[in-house]
Amino acid sequence: MGLAQLAENERTSVLNGHSLSPAKHGKISLLAHQLCVQIKVIDRKAFKLPFRKSANPQWVCPTCSKGVLKIEADSFRFEETRDSKRAHSHEAWDPEWIDYVYSCSLICSNDNCKEMVSSSGEGFVVMDYYYDEQGIPEQEWETYFRPKYFFPHLKLFQYPPDITEQVAKELDASFELFFCSPSSAANHVRISLENLLTALKIKRFNTKAKRRLYLNLHQRIELLPKKHENLQELLLAIKWLGNAGSHSTQSITKDDVMDAYEIMDEVLGVVFPQQKRSARSIAKEINKKKGPRKRKR
Ligand SMILES: [Zn+2]
Numbered sequence: 001m002g003l004a005q006l007a008e009n010e011r012t013s014v015l016n017g018h019s020l021s022p023a024k025h026g027k028i029s030l031l032a033h034q035l036c037v038q039i040k041v042i043d044r045k046a047f048k049l050p051f052r053k054s055a056n057p058q059w060v061c062p063t064c065s066k067g068v069l070k071i072e073a074d075s076f077r078f079e080e081t082r083d084s085k086r087a088h089s090h091e092a093w094d095p096e097w098i099d100y101v102y103s104c105s106l107i108c109s110n111d112n113c114k115e116m117v118s119s120s121g122e123g124f125v126v127m128d129y130y131y132d133e134q135g136i137p138e139q140e141w142e143t144y145f146r147p148k149y150f151f152p153h154l155k156l157f158q159y160p161p162d163i164t165e166q167v168a169k170e171l172d173a174s175f176e177l178f179f180c181s182p183s184s185a186a187n188h189v190r191i192s193l194e195n196l197l198t199a200l201k202i203k204r205f206n207t208k209a210k211r212r213l214y215l216n217l218h219q220r221i222e223l224l225p226k227k228h229e230n231l232q233e234l235l236l237a238i239k240w241l242g243n244a245g246s247h248s249t250q251s252i253t254k255d256d257v258m259d260a261y262e263i264m265d266e267v268l269g270v271v272f273p274q275q276k277r278s279a280r281s282i283a284k285e286i287n288k289k290k291g292p293r294k295r296k297r
Contacts, residue, residue, distance in 0.1 A: 042157055042262055047178070048254045050124075050144035053078075059106070062117065062155050067110030069117055078102035078123050078145070095141050098125045102145050121148040121179070148180045156258065157265045160272040166195035171264070174257070183245040183252040189260040190217070190242020193235060196271065197221070200228065217242075231270060234263045 046057035053076055061067040084099040100123030108115040128142040153176040159168060170192035177185040197220045198204065204220070205212040215223075221235045241260045244250040285293045 042258050044255065044258055047154075047156065047258065050146040052142065052144060056106070059150075059154055061108035061110060061113060061115050062150075062152050063115040064108060064110050064113035065155070065158060067108035067113055067115075069106035070109055072105045072107055075105040076102065077104065078143075095125045096127070098123075100124065100143070100145070115152075117150055117152060117154075119147050119150045121146050150179065154178075157261050159265070159268050163268055163272050164195065164199045167192050167199060167268075170195055174261075178254065178257060182254050182257045183250075185257045186241050186245030186252045186260055189238055189257070189264055190245065192264065193217070193238050193242070194220075196267070197224075200224070200271065228271070231267055234267050237263055238267075 043058070046059060049057070051057055053071070056069070056071050059069045061069055078100045081099045081101060084097065087093055087097050090097075101120070102123050103118070103120040106117045106119060108117075123143055123145040125141050125143050127139055129137065129139050132138050153172065156175050156178055159171055170188045174185040174188035174192065177188065194217060197217075202220050202223050203215065205214045207213070217239050218236070221232055221239065224232055224235075238260050241252070241256055244256070245252045282293065
């Protein structure tokens with residue numbers, strides 16, 4: 001089984017177990033597909049495909065966002081798990097039964113940064129099929145690794161620097177969990193959306209007979225002011241993905257979480273446009289404050 005086939009099988013098998021109704025899932029996928037045409041697309045292969053020790057994906061450095069992370073060759077260690085070792089004695093044993101654990105250090109390629117990132121995860125062996133230079137089919141066992149953790153965590157997309165701390169905190173929590181628990185990661189995107197609505201001053205509850213009646217996320221999204229009305233459809237899609245992530249019966253894949261990130265990236269770009277401030281407007285702010293400018297975070 002080649003790498004592309006492996007990735008496709010993985011996606012298909014998870015989707016087959018997806019318990020969102022086909023109509024609902026189709027709707028979200030269609031929306032995500034339409035969005036991909038307009039919005040910045042995440043390098044999905046780098047975040048979801050397994051990698052070989054000799055060729056790790058182009059993971060961007062989480063600290064400088066300029067360099068890419070390279071595995072420090074001497075640091076890469078991998079071992080078979082206990083159960084994997086024990087399984088060798090089984091008469092039907094096959095290399096595809098092998099399970100590894102790995103750990104390694106990565107270093108940023110940017111000479112001005114050289115950040116160190118540690119990673120760990122799992123490994124496995126599959127048969128790769130290919131054609132040699134004469135066009136003759138060949139096959140060989142190949143070992144692949146799949147990350148579960150990075151520290152410091154990778155940034156799956158670059159959010160604007162001036163978003164509120166509460167929104168950023170939840171997105172960072174999501175990035176931390178992306179590789180080991182996509183459903184938890186989707187749930188944190190949903191919480192970041194709740195916090196975004198609060199930052200936009202959308203009310204959280206109504207008061208009736210001195211009692212607070214809390215609004216659900218759907219109701220809050222519908223309260224968006226006219227200037228952000230065009231975001232409703234995007235925000236509802238994040239809500240559906242977050243809902244699926246909160247229910248243990250519903251499977252969420254890395255692709256689903258990346259759908260949520262791409263939609264959130266678009267939303268934050270609209271709500272917090274990165275305008276270039278002129279020196280004059282910055283000076284005006286400093287003079288008004290008679291001191292350093294107030295930062296949101
Ligand atoms: Zn760096």
